[in-house]
Amino acid sequence: MSSPASSATPNPTAAVLVIGNEILSGRTKDANLPHIAEKLAGIGVRLREARVVPDVEEEIIAALDALRGRYGYVFTTGGIGPTHDDITSACVAKAFGVPLERNAEAVARLERHYGDPSKLNEARLRMANIPAGASLIDNPISAAPGFRIGNVFVMAGVPNIMQAMLDSVLPQLEGGPDLHARTVACELAEGQIAADLGALQDRYADLEIGSYPYFRNGFFGVSLVLRGTDETRVVAATEELAGIVLRLGGTPNVTVGTKG
Amino acid sequence: MSSPASSATPNPTAAVLVIGNEILSGRTKDANLPHIAEKLAGIGVRLREARVVPDVEEEIIAALDALRGRYGYVFTTGGIGPTHDDITSACVAKAFGVPLERNAEAVARLERHYGDPSKLNEARLRMANIPAGASLIDNPISAAPGFRIGNVFVMAGVPNIMQAMLDSVLPQLEGGPDLHARTVACELAEGQIAADLGALQDRYADLEIGSYPYFRNGFFGVSLVLRGTDETRVVAATEELAGIVLRLGGTPNVTVGTKG
Incomplete structure (x- = not known):
């Protein structure tokens, strides 16, 4: 196109990857996509695609690789809790080809949150397993952090936690011209x-x-x-x-x- | 896996492709995905993936081709109205490599619906442009039909119309063992x-x-x-x-x- 807008600074692009069987079964209605879309539009970032995939390693990795190569930012929601079906962090580590490590700062945050050491069991400590080289995203509600690695932001699926995480990462993003x-x-x-x-x-x-x-x-x-x-x-x-x-x-x- | 279930008849799989800028801008909250998911689960079809793409030809075709090759059924929603941003039917024709034709039965349905011939203008007649070889899906609410071609079901985005279309196609689907x-x-x-x-x-x-x-x-x-x-x-x-x-x-x- 030779339109006026296309010669100006382009708006950065983004995609959302919703991870979880419960969305595909119809049990849970996703509430995160419209929230992320509006927040991104507010800083001049254009959401260009969204995908929903089940809690299956190869599906998560394939979608993540497809999206992170095509768009400026990728936001994932879901799958970072303490149970066996929470496999997002391990999948992100595999996609980036880095080890999944127990993150000392994440452990410290969980220790402060749970207080009594007997409550911080192995399942909860799994939430401190973070891909090497990632930076943590604050979780002011239930302590277990999200993280950023490369252009991928890994966030919780529970809406109020996801919203708090997104608020803390928005200032890190490069926006574009106002829409x-x-x-x-x-x-x-x-x-x-x-x-x-x-x-x-x-x-x-x-x-x-x-x-x-x-x-x-x-x-x-x-x-x-x-x-x-x-x-x-x-x-x-x-x-x-x-x-x-x-x-x-x-x-x-x-x-x-x-x-x- | 060598589990008991995997040796039985597998459940057919499906994907949903949501088409429309309004979902990605956050203006409109998609209500169709959970409805389709529940209806499919009810007949033993497993929804395995969903994607949301903008009203952009190459994005729609690429997503459609990726999904229709991987899953038993693909259901699209949105983009089959009379305005310039309604490009789904043309994209589906291109994806299948068939011409987009003015469908006589679809024209007849629109003529009956609008009554007065002056109301059936060229924009509305666009809604009768259907890929060659497709079969129509009834629209009891506003007449303009959806259609099925191969394993792809093309439906309206407006929820009550989409729901009526889905109800009319469910009996055509091969379900699987009860979930x-x-x-x-x-x-x-x-x-x-x-x-x-x-x-x-x-x-x-x-x-x-x-x-x-x-x-x-x-x-x-x-x-x-x-x-x-x-x-x-x-x-x-x-x-x-x-x-x-x-x-x-x-x-x-x-x-x-x-x-x-």
């Missing part, structure tokens, strides 16, 4: 506005224009979301789109951001 | 039961035993889920596990299925 967004919601059907919307996308090839139908409060409608790094262009396209909606007999409801 | 599950919930911490749980998993290598910590109503605890195709083995392992929980000072709460 600006506007949403134009209206009660038109997608099929009524599709032709004009496609023509608008052609004129604003540097923006990403998405169309999301909804059914709310008994009414059908569509939310049209415009995104890009050049806010002037986003605002100009939004104004044109609001005019299109009016011409087609709709009432445009414009909001800043992607909600609406 | 039986029990859940043992207790107020122990994962770290207290991890060693015994690992030993139990070793004795029941034909079962899948998962450990999922929770925080509910002000109390921490763990749900231990046992699954397998041999119900006798699942029940036996559940009884042993309940005994382990009692011995460790916990109160086992046993339920049938994966909830609890």
